[in-house]
Amino acid sequence: MAWIVVLSVLIMIGLSLARVPVIIAILAAGLSAGLMAGLSLSEALQLLVEGMDQQLATSLSYILLGAFAVAISYTGITTVLVRSLIRVLTGKRTMLVLVIAGIASLSQNVVPVHIAFIPILIPPLLKLFDQMKLDRRAVATALTFGLKAPYIMIPVGYGFIFHETIAKSMENNGASITMDQVTLSLLIPGAGMIIGLLIAIFITYRKPKQPIQGSEPISANIEKETIVFNRKHWFTLIAIIAALVVQIITDSLIIGALTGLVLMFALSVVPFKQGERVVTDGISMMGTIAFVMLIAPGFGHVLEVTGSVSALVESSSAILGNNKPFIALVLLVVGLLITMGIGSSFATIPIIAALYVPICIATGFSPLATAALIGTAGALGDAGSPASDSTLGPTSGLNADGKHHHIWDTCVPTFIHFNIPLFICGWIAALVL
Template sequence: MEWVVVVSVLVMTILSLLRVNVIIAIIAAALTAGLMAGLSLVDSIDLLVAGMGGQANTALSYILLGAFAVSISYTGITTILVNYLIRVLTGKKTMMLLAIAGVACLSQNLVPVHIAFIPILIPPLLKLFDNMRMDRRAVATALTFGLKAPYVMIPAGFGLIFHETIVSGMEENGVAITTGETALSMLIPGSGMIVGLFIAIFITYRKDRDAILGAGGTEATIIPSESTKVTFNKKHMLTIVAIVAALVVQIITGNLIAGALTGLVFMFLFLVVPFKKGDSIVSEGVGMMGTIAFVMLVASGFGNILKETGAVNALVEVSSGILGDNKAVIAFILLLVGLIVTLGIGSSFGTIPIIAALFVPICIAAGFSPLATAALIGTSGALGDAGSPASDSTLGPTSGLNADGKHNHIWDTCVPTFIHYNIPLFIFGWVAAIIL
């Protein structure tokens, strides 16, 4: 039973590397896990479908955030940002990449639209990337950094959800801790992501690289338009008000759906977006984010099979049986288990409750402090999110960078982000667990 998680994740990874569609790869991995656990094919499918509801909230929030992002784009305010980036940063690769990482960071804490901004902001810049011969793998790592690092280190916006999940997971298993303490515990692992970003930008992907048409395995889905001159006006001011309202509601309620709905309602009430455009705005939002939302649903079903069959528990029990009493060895093994589990589930938020229930008893027995335990749980949840074919942190960047069919999801997004973020996260998280 302990090999179910490992084998099923390998199936998903190998199929993805062979450029099999990510949804098919996840379904194949889920059915593999079910069959290895002794379930019939039909029972495996039933368990997969039953578990898809686990990410229904997230999937709906993504679609609504997609519609919100489309309505924001409709006003032309994103064109102002694109034109500014083109005017100021043309020919300045490093500054462009750092600016993209900075904009992505804002999407997690200040303007909580998560990945919904990427298909709006990135496609108009693709032609500029090609003219500058910029390596799109560097852009993917910059975007993924902005989608992960802020919530890993800062308990605000999406970060508040992440850290509260760690707190509740630990408290449910007998360890009291605050969000302030979890944020402190994650500073060291999060710093590893900063190191990974700098390595990607300044070393690995510094050289010129031409994007090849068809590398993404698809035809162009979005034709990047020529930039047009747009000046700041009253509609843009009201759009900013709607964005702030969405942020405030999301923070107060802790609910992404409520925040996205608030933003959409304000956009229509302010007549920034005409009521007659409602159908097209929502349809474009579904078109933009629907695939990603469905991948998250299927990944949740996969995670349900791993959990309900006891495969994850078996993996941890076998691991704990060979741990001994060496904290360094225990931390290393737990992080390795976290990496494997999160790669399979594809969601750090969805992984935390499972990992907390399994890790806390082991950490208590081994004498880890609450801060060290939080660092292990948080890092294990974050590990694998970057690099997983089923993660929104990789699906989001690909949705924008492959708009012209020149960017491959696995080789140009998943592999680069896996190398540059999982390795330093693992090392820095391991150090944090030992010294905290």
């Protein structure tokens, strides 16, 4: 049974590399896993559908955050930001990529819209990227860094959810740890993300790259527009801050996004008659990603119910012995395979913790080392997975003009620059903590 996980994940990755749509690739991998486990096609499909409810709330939050992002863009405040970037950073490739990484980082903690800002902010900058001969793979790595590093290292917003999930999952499996300890355990793996970003920007994608010929991006002439910061923009900032505060207080992205949307309409920032268009555009922008996030845990559910994941870990632990470096290495490899298949670090944590905690306790790993292994294994594969929102989001913005490929221009670069340093730093953290 252990080989089913490996083979089904390879099927998904292989189909994705062959440019098969991600949704079809995940469905094929999930159904293949069920068939290989001895289920009928209808039974495998039923399991896959049953598992989809694990991410219903997350998918709904993405749709609402998409509508919130569309409402924000309606006011023109993002145009003001884009024009400022164009005015200040034209010709400064490295600085522009670093600023984009910084803005993306804010989307996880300060303004919790996650990936919803990308289709609003990035398309107007595509013409500038081409004029500057900026390699879009550098921008993809910068965006993915901003979508991952903050939740790994900072326990606020999405980071709070990630750290709390690790702590609760460990406690549910017999290991005691505090939130502060979880945060401390993830600083070393998080440093690996920073190293990967710097390598991508200053080494791998530093040289100018000739742009691909194609259609003009949306709002390519945005630098010619004249928009002055006004009263609606101030109200927009109030709605953003309110959404952040409510999200932190309630621990609910759905309630936070609803709060922001309601305030945008109540303060007349967006006319009420535009409400249907805002929601429809939000669904259009985030619908595909939300649906992928629904299917991904369905794939994970098939692997879990059939016992494939447990069999993989059991067969691995049988040959591990008490060699901590080797045990940590194998556990991280297993985590990479699982997360690459499911595509969500948040959804993977409870599965990984149920498997890792007993092994780590039996072999003498400290709670900090265990948390480092679980957090790193959960984050591994999130970057580079065709089914991950950390890769789907950047592609949604960078491919607005049809010049950016999801697998080769987003998934492969982010896998190389983030999974490798994450793996190494997570392995080191497990041995030193």
